[in-house]
Amino acid sequence: MRISAQFDGGNIEVINQDNSNDIQLAIRKDEGGEFFQWFNFRCQGPVGSRYTLNIVNAKDASYVKGWENYQAVASYDRQTWFRLPTCYENGQLSIDLTLECESIQIAYFAPYSYERHLDLLAGIQMHSQVSLEHLGLTLDGRDMTLVKVGNGDQNKKNVWITARQHPGETMAEWLVEGLLSRLLDPDDATAKALLDQANFYIVPNMNPDGSARGHLRTNAAGVNLNREWQSPSPNQSPEVFYVVNRMHETGVDLFYDVHGDEGLPYVFLAGCEGVPSYDARMAALQKDFVSALQMASPDFQTEFGYDKDEPSQANLTVGSNWVAETFGCLSNTLEMPFKDNDNMPDPMSGWSPERAMYLGEASLTAMLAVVDKLR
Numbered sequence: 001m002r003i004s005a006q007f008d009g010g011n012i013e014v015i016n017q018d019n020s021n022d023i024q025l026a027i028r029k030d031e032g033g034e035f036f037q038w039f040n041f042r043c044q045g046p047v048g049s050r051y052t053l054n055i056v057n058a059k060d061a062s063y064v065k066g067w068e069n070y071q072a073v074a075s076y077d078r079q080t081w082f083r084l085p086t087c088y089e090n091g092q093l094s095i096d097l098t099l100e101c102e103s104i105q106i107a108y109f110a111p112y113s114y115e116r117h118l119d120l121l122a123g124i125q126m127h128s129q130v131s132l133e134h135l136g137l138t139l140d141g142r143d144m145t146l147v148k149v150g151n152g153d154q155n156k157k158n159v160w161i162t163a164r165q166h167p168g169e170t171m172a173e174w175l176v177e178g179l180l181s182r183l184l185d186p187d188d189a190t191a192k193a194l195l196d197q198a199n200f201y202i203v204p205n206m207n208p209d210g211s212a213r214g215h216l217r218t219n220a221a222g223v224n225l226n227r228e229w230q231s232p233s234p235n236q237s238p239e240v241f242y243v244v245n246r247m248h249e250t251g252v253d254l255f256y257d258v259h260g261d262e263g264l265p266y267v268f269l270a271g272c273e274g275v276p277s278y279d280a281r282m283a284a285l286q287k288d289f290v291s292a293l294q295m296a297s298p299d300f301q302t303e304f305g306y307d308k309d310e311p312s313q314a315n316l317t318v319g320s321n322w323v324a325e326t327f328g329c330l331s332n333t334l335e336m337p338f339k340d341n342d343n344m345p346d347p348m349s350g351w352s353p354e355r356a357m358y359l360g361e362a363s364l365t366a367m368l369a370v371v372d373k374l375r
Contacts (some may be wrong), residue, residue, distance in 0.1 A: 001051060005041040006342040007234040008113045011214030012041035020049070026057045030215040032222020037061045038168035040107040040214055042073075043097065045267055053096045053106070059091030062216060066262030067093055070339050071350060073110055076101045081110040083350050087202060109260065109338050110353045112170040114142075114212050115207050120177055127184045129195065135242035136154050138222040142208040149183060152201035155199040157374045159367060162243065165319065166212030166217045166223040166239060169260035169358040171336045176204045176258065178357025180205035182364055199369045201250060226257075227315075240319075247323070253374040254367060255323040265342040265351075266304045267359065269293070270333040272324035273307020274343050275316070285370055287332040291370035297362035299355060301343050306337070323331050330374060334363070 001023065015024035029036040037054065049266055067088035072095045075081045085096040095106065105111075124130050124147065135144040137335065150156065161179070163172035182236040183191045183200065194200075205211060207221040217224050221236050232240035271286050272278060293300045314321040324331035336359065340350035 001045040001049070001136055003043055003044055003173075004039055004320070005039075005214065007042075007110050008115060008212050009111070010040050011212050012039050014017065015129060019202045021052050021105065023053050025053055025055050027055060027061065028214065029223060030210070030218040032215065032218050034222070035062045035215070035217040035224075037066060038108045038216040042103060042105050042112050043099070044103045045099050047099055047102055047158045049099050052097040053097060053100075054089075055093040055095075057237065058088060058093035062222075063262035065337045066338060068263075069100075069265065072106055073350070074104050074110070076104055078105055081352060082348055092133060093172055103235070108168060109170050109304040109351075110174070110210075112173040112205075112353075114205075114208060117173065117208070117211070120173075120180070122202060123261045124180055124184060125267070130163060130184065131346075133246075135246060136238060138209045138239060140209040141346045142212070142214070142237055144208070146181070146243075146246065147202040149180075149202065150195055153198055157371055158250045159194075159198045159200045159254045159256070159371075160247060160250075160323070161200065161202045161317065162206050162254050163204055163258040165206045165240075165257070165282075166213060166259060167205075167207040167213075168216035168320050169258075169336075171260045171338075171353070172258040173204050174356040175336070175360035175363070176202060176352040178360030179363055180204075180360075181357070190364050194364060194368050194371060198253075198292070199250075201246070203243060206243070208239075226259075226315045226319050229319045230317045244342075247327070252323055252327040252329050252331075254329060254370070255320060255327075256363065256367075257320045257331075258332055260337040260338055264304060264335070265337045266306035267297075267300045267334075267336050267341060267343075268302065269300075270306045270320065270335060271308070272314060272321050272331045273332050274311060274314030275321050275325040276314075277325050280310070282324070282328070283331065285373060286332075289332070289366055289370050289375065292366035293363065297359055297367035299341055299344060299359055300362075326343055330370065
């Protein structure tokens with residue numbers, strides 16, 4: 001067998017592959033050495049061959065509960081992703097593989113490559129209401145790109161959407177792709193109604209360096225971007241620095257920060273109830289938005305999620321909290337699972353790129369339900 005991770009977003013180290021029933025692998029740590037859980041690699045071998053792939057450092061991963069009831073994703077054509085039999089025992093994550101073709105890609109979740117990111121930007125720029133703004137360069141010299149949808153009318157509401165602050169949470173950019181597809185559909189009445197009332201500012205990938213390097217949570221400097229919003233640094237967290245400065249120029253009426261959660265097998269929102277300025281108006285907007293998203297997508301639920309912060313106890317270095325406090329607006333972190341969605345399980349694919357894209361489309365319905373109340 002040949003195993004390789006020398007490609008965009010790849011991450012694995014081969015420890016020993018002498019025994020096909022015990023191929024020993026390890027996940028490479030993010031820059032900074034604090035986080036690791038993302039893996040993404042290709043296996044090549046004869047059709048019909050059977051292997052057991054053991055990730056031997058799984059017990060030391062950032063979110064060990066993320067391995068419970070987890071199944072690795074795989075694809076032969078890098079288009080359709082399915083789940084492989086996987087179990088976590090004795091500190092190892094074991095993946096059972098029988099090759100149906102000579103080459104297969106295996107990952108923590110369906111990858112969203114930097115090339116696909118560039119394809120997304122190139123495709124949407126053809127739309128008459130889209131313009132691409134270069135915000136600056138990352139530490140590795142990649143472009144930070146802002147997608148602007150709308151005519152920039154200052155009387156309209158300003159909706160900001162960010163994804164992949166944590167680069168291994170690839171479902172976030174899949175969601176943005178679905179959201180943009182609907183938002184730019186000239187025949188979609190929801191999209192038309194939203195663009196009549198709002199300008200959209202979308203950063204599909206907040207962490208291009210971490211994405212290309214195969215990181216779970218950090219950028220090229222080993223910094224967790226979602227703890228940088230109160231005082232971003234052009235030397236350590238330029239990605240947040242650029243976005244914060246641009247937000248101050250436009251103002252924000254609605255913020256939607258899209259993520260994935262390793263442990264919880266559900267789709268849920270984390271609101272900003274704990275920011276000091278949280279008031280009855282913000283609470284009413286939150287209630288209306290949550291209700292609308294529940295109606296728009298049965299994948300979304302409110303029973304399971306993070307504990308709400310106590311009043312004035314929110315961590316203001318977190319993006320959604322900082323935006324809520326700074327702009328007094330409706331602000332949420334959306335979380336999706338790496339596993340299956342236990343509300344509506346799918347044993348074949350679990351939570352998938354397709355379901356994330358549909359959730360992106362549904363998110364626009366929820367935004368339309370509140371857009372006229374935002375300011």
